[in-house]
Amino acid sequence: xxxxxxxxxxxxxxxxxxxxxxxxxxxxxxxxxxxxxxxxxxxxxxxxxxxxxxxxxxxxxxxxxxxxxxxxxxxxxxxxxxxxxxxxxxxxxxxxxxxxxxxxxxxxxxxxxxxxxxxxxxxxxxxxxxxxxxxxxxxxxxxxxxxxxxxxxxxxxxxxxxxxxxxxxxxxxxxxxxxxxxxxxxxxxxxxxxxxxxxxxxxxxxxxxxxxxxxxxxxxxxxxxxxxxxxxxxxxxxxxxxxxxxxxxxxxxxxxxxxxxxxxxxxxxxxxxxxxxxxxxxxxxxxxxxxxxxxxxxxxxxxxxxxxxxxxxxxxxxxxxxxxxxxxxxxxxxxxxxxxxxxxxxxxxxxxxxxxxxxxxxxxxxxxxxxxxxxxxxxxxxxxxxxxxxxxxxxx
Amino acid sequence: xxxxxxxxxxxxxxxxxxxxxxxxxxxxxxxxxxxxxxxxxxxxxxxxxxxxxxxxxxxxxxxxxxxxxxxxxxxxxxxxxxxxxxxxxxxxxxxxxxxxxxxxxxxxxxxxxxxxxxxxxxxxxxxxxxxxxxxxxxxxxxxxxxxxxxxxxxxxxxxxxxxxxxxxxxxxxxxxxxxxxxxxxxxxxxxxxxxxxxxxxxxxxxxxxxxxxxxxxxxxxxxxxxxxxxxxxxxxxxxxxxxxxxxxxxxxxxxxxxxxxxxxxxxxxxxxxxxxxxxxxxxxxxxxxxxxxxxxxxxxxxxxxxxxxxxxxxxxxxxxxxxxxxxxxxxxxxxxxxxxxxxxxxxxxxxxxxxxxxxxxxxxxxxxxxxxxxxxxxxxxxxxxxxxxxxxxxxxxxxxxxxxxxxxxxxxxxxx
Numbered sequence: 001x002x003x004x005x006x007x008x009x010x011x012x013x014x015x016x017x018x019x020x021x022x023x024x025x026x027x028x029x030x031x032x033x034x035x036x037x038x039x040x041x042x043x044x045x046x047x048x049x050x051x052x053x054x055x056x057x058x059x060x061x062x063x064x065x066x067x068x069x070x071x072x073x074x075x076x077x078x079x080x081x082x083x084x085x086x087x088x089x090x091x092x093x094x095x096x097x098x099x100x101x102x103x104x105x106x107x108x109x110x111x112x113x114x115x116x117x118x119x120x121x122x123x124x125x126x127x128x129x130x131x132x133x134x135x136x137x138x139x140x141x142x143x144x145x146x147x148x149x150x151x152x153x154x155x156x157x158x159x160x161x162x163x164x165x166x167x168x169x170x171x172x173x174x175x176x177x178x179x180x181x182x183x184x185x186x187x188x189x190x191x192x193x194x195x196x197x198x199x200x201x202x203x204x205x206x207x208x209x210x211x212x213x214x215x216x217x218x219x220x221x222x223x224x225x226x227x228x229x230x231x232x233x234x235x236x237x238x239x240x241x242x243x244x245x246x247x248x249x250x251x252x253x254x255x256x257x258x259x260x261x262x263x264x265x266x267x268x269x270x271x272x273x274x275x276x277x278x279x280x281x282x283x284x285x286x287x288x289x290x291x292x293x294x295x296x297x298x299x300x301x302x303x304x305x306x307x308x309x310x311x312x313x314x315x316x317x318x319x320x321x322x323x324x325x326x327x328x329x330x331x332x333x334x335x336x337x338x339x340x341x342x343x344x345x346x347x348x349x350x351x352x353x354x355x356x357x358x359x360x361x362x363x364x365x366x367x368x369x370x371x372x373x374x375x376x377x378x379x380x381x382x383x384x385x386x387x388x389x390x391x392x393x394x395x396x
Numbered sequence: 397x398x399x400x401x402x403x404x405x406x407x408x409x410x411x412x413x414x415x416x417x418x419x420x421x422x423x424x425x426x427x428x429x430x431x432x433x434x435x436x437x438x439x440x441x442x443x444x445x446x447x448x449x450x451x452x453x454x455x456x457x458x459x460x461x462x463x464x465x466x467x468x469x470x471x472x473x474x475x476x477x478x479x480x481x482x483x484x485x486x487x488x489x490x491x492x493x494x495x496x497x498x499x500x501x502x503x504x505x506x507x508x509x510x511x512x513x514x515x516x517x518x519x520x521x522x523x524x525x526x527x528x529x530x531x532x533x534x535x536x537x538x539x540x541x542x543x544x545x546x547x548x549x550x551x552x553x554x555x556x557x558x559x560x561x562x563x564x565x566x567x568x569x570x571x572x573x574x575x576x577x578x579x580x581x582x583x584x585x586x587x588x589x590x591x592x593x594x595x596x597x598x599x600x601x602x603x604x605x606x607x608x609x610x611x612x613x614x615x616x617x618x619x620x621x622x623x624x625x626x627x628x629x630x631x632x633x634x635x636x637x638x639x640x641x642x643x644x645x646x647x648x649x650x651x652x653x654x655x656x657x658x659x660x661x662x663x664x665x666x667x668x669x670x671x672x673x674x675x676x677x678x679x680x681x682x683x684x685x686x687x688x689x690x691x692x693x694x695x696x697x698x699x700x701x702x703x704x705x706x707x708x709x710x711x712x713x714x715x716x717x718x719x720x721x722x723x724x725x726x727x728x729x730x731x732x733x734x735x736x737x738x739x740x741x742x743x744x745x746x747x748x749x750x751x752x753x754x755x756x757x758x759x760x761x762x763x764x765x766x767x768x769x770x771x772x773x774x775x776x777x778x779x780x781x782x783x784x785x786x787x788x789x790x791x792x793x794x795x796x797x798x799x800x801x802x803x804x805x806x807x808x809x810x811x812x
Contacts (some may be wrong), residue, residue, distance in 0.1 A: 043621070
């Protein structure tokens with residue numbers, strides 16, 4: 001009868017000896033562990049991701065240089081390669097001597113002089129030192145000897161930041177893409193910031209609650225979720241085919257990204273305006289301000305930090321965007337930085353995409369290094385946005 | 397004269413006129429006030445009134461003329477437009493200054509004008525949507541004039557390769573049976589495959605992370621983990637593409653080889669997994685928001701009945717948050733469908749109908765990019781096919797977004 005009496009006594013819930021309770025606690029611990037492992041998996045992915053990119057890219061910030069004596073003579077006036085000691089012609093980068101005929105042309109006094117300088121080695125040789133890329137035996141023996149003699153050195157690759165794209169990996173840099181990015185983002189900001197803030201001010205402060213306003217609101221929310229490649233199709237059909245903006249130009253790219261960033265700026269500006277409490281407005285109205293005076297002198301200054309935060313986040317998103325820019329042709333080969341908004345330009349993500357499609361292995365480290373620069377800028381922008389919000393956000 | 401020069405000259409004329417208008421309007425108001433007459437608005441508001449009555453008609457004339465030029469209805473020389481605009485500006489200025497008198501409600505007029513300006517800015521987003529719809533539909537119609545809609549939707553062979561030869565009048569060079577065929581089923585199969593893989597990765601990790609952060613984590617841990625996860629959302633897609641192509645794909649090929657399977661170097665699994673990683677923060681932050689907005693009283697009621705935390709989560713919190721979670725899921729799907737760079741860099745280009753994620757497949761977005769970066773003339777069916785694909789993509793993602801918005805609104809109504 002013990003069985004029955006046990007069944008009849010009311011069980012104390014929470015008793016650890018109860019097998020059913022134990023099962024439930026086990027289930028509880030299991031579920032907790034699933035949740036923790038999901039977060040840990042996500043964090044592990046982040047760590048893997050960053051260490052992978054940095055591991056592949058950090059080598060690109062250094063490169064090997066060879067010390068050469070450039071001989072400005074009649075032969076190198078025609079073909080730059082002849083300025084080099086014949087022994088070093090298969091070591092030094094072809095690009096290092098390419099500009100010699102032009103330099104002599106511009107400054108004939110150079111003729112007959114010599115100059116000792118460091119120039120980048122060929123991409124294959126650089127990869128030989130970094131990744132053990134196979135070279136021909138004689139060349140390998142030569143570069144190892146030069147390295148031992150101190151005629152080849154490992155130096156900071158400043159060229160990566162000061163040069164444009166190049167078909168020779170050892171000469172390629174991000175400068176032209178960085179300038180292009182500045183142009184494109186400048187246009188995006190000029191276009192999307194005023195229109196975005198004005199739209200948000202209208203919707204929050206001026207708009208009556210009618211069908212038109214609701215349509216605009218629904219429309220903005222939907223626009224924010226339209227795939228970016230569709231904005232590329234729009235940019236192609238509208239700006240390039242209809243308005244005749246030059247293909248690949250910073251103007252076309254900036255306007256396309258501007259349309260894409262617009263809903264982000266509108267949504268965050270509206271949130272910032274909504275955070276300003278109504279008594280501020282009512283107080284200003286009570287002093288006889290017109291609606292515009294209330295907005296200009298009271299609501300906008302109070303919500304400015306929030307508006308700027310949203311704008312920075314929107315710009316950071318635009319800065320990483322590639323797909324719509326590919327559609328409007330911004331993946332052209334741009335060795336020189338653009339000097340105007342109508343010129344063909346490229347941007348950092350597009351440069352990364354172009355390098356990623358190059359077959360030479362030397363471009364892999366360039367790609368990863370470009371990614372490191374891009375990520376550093378984006379993380380800085382996002383951190384700046386967060387700090388801005390923390391520092392200036394007012395609790396009412 | 398180019399557009400840039402004309403605009404510069406126009407501004408060079410309008411800005412001094414604007415300054416003059418402001419000072420003249422304000423001076424007239426100030427002298428009136430000095431005479432002891434009470435005016436309706438502040439003096440500078442009369443100044444702005446003059447500026448506006450000068451600027452708006454002038455800019456309106458300039459914009460109308462350039463629109464007419466653009467549409468090709470009338471072609472006016474730039475000099476004439478400039479002249480017309482500046483004359484309008486002068487006339488407007490004269491009118492504005494004349495209108496400055498004590499009874500003029502300049503402040504109300506300014507407020508009205510500003511309201512219209514702001515409305516105009518807000519309408520730009522509507523016009524963007526209309527422009528998207530019109531441009532995509534217009535070009536897609538041109539495509540469907542040459543390819544039947546039925547073939548496009550149900551065809552299982554996508555081979556646009558030779559269409560440019562036809563467009564170039566070299567149709568005879570097309571090999572036997574090699575004409576252009578636009579059956580989009582294999583592309584959509586690839587897109588759905590990559591989306592499915594992405595959601596299999598993103599949904600459990602995203603949802604469980606959200607549950608951890610809103611139900612288990614202390615505020616301190618939450619303060620660290622949440623921004624960390626959001627870092628994933630800030631990484632550009634081109635970077636994910638590189639990661640998928642250079643790092644994940646070789647690992648998958650090696651792993652498959654280890655198990656005796658044959659994986660392609662442009663297999664669809666790798667972009668799918670990486671796309672899933674990209675979508676984790678969307679799912680987790682949206683789910684986190686909904687779970688946080690479930691009233692605490694629901695949880696407390698469950699605890700009072702003696703349930704454990706996980707039982708509360710599974711039988712109370714998650715069911716209550718389900719509409720929000722589904723909405724997050726749909727937004728994630730919509731992201732995955734439209735994602736371009738990851739698949740362009742890591743997926744294949746060969747249309748392939750298969751269930752095997754280790755084979756190469758191609759997607760809708762890959763083909764949009766391929767069609768528009770080739771050397772074809774803009775009128776070739778291959779180029780136009782990009783717009784037909786874009787149209788379908790736009791409709792599908794828009795539908796998902798609308799459903800997701802409706803779900804969230806229902807959810808909010810229930811708990812707000």
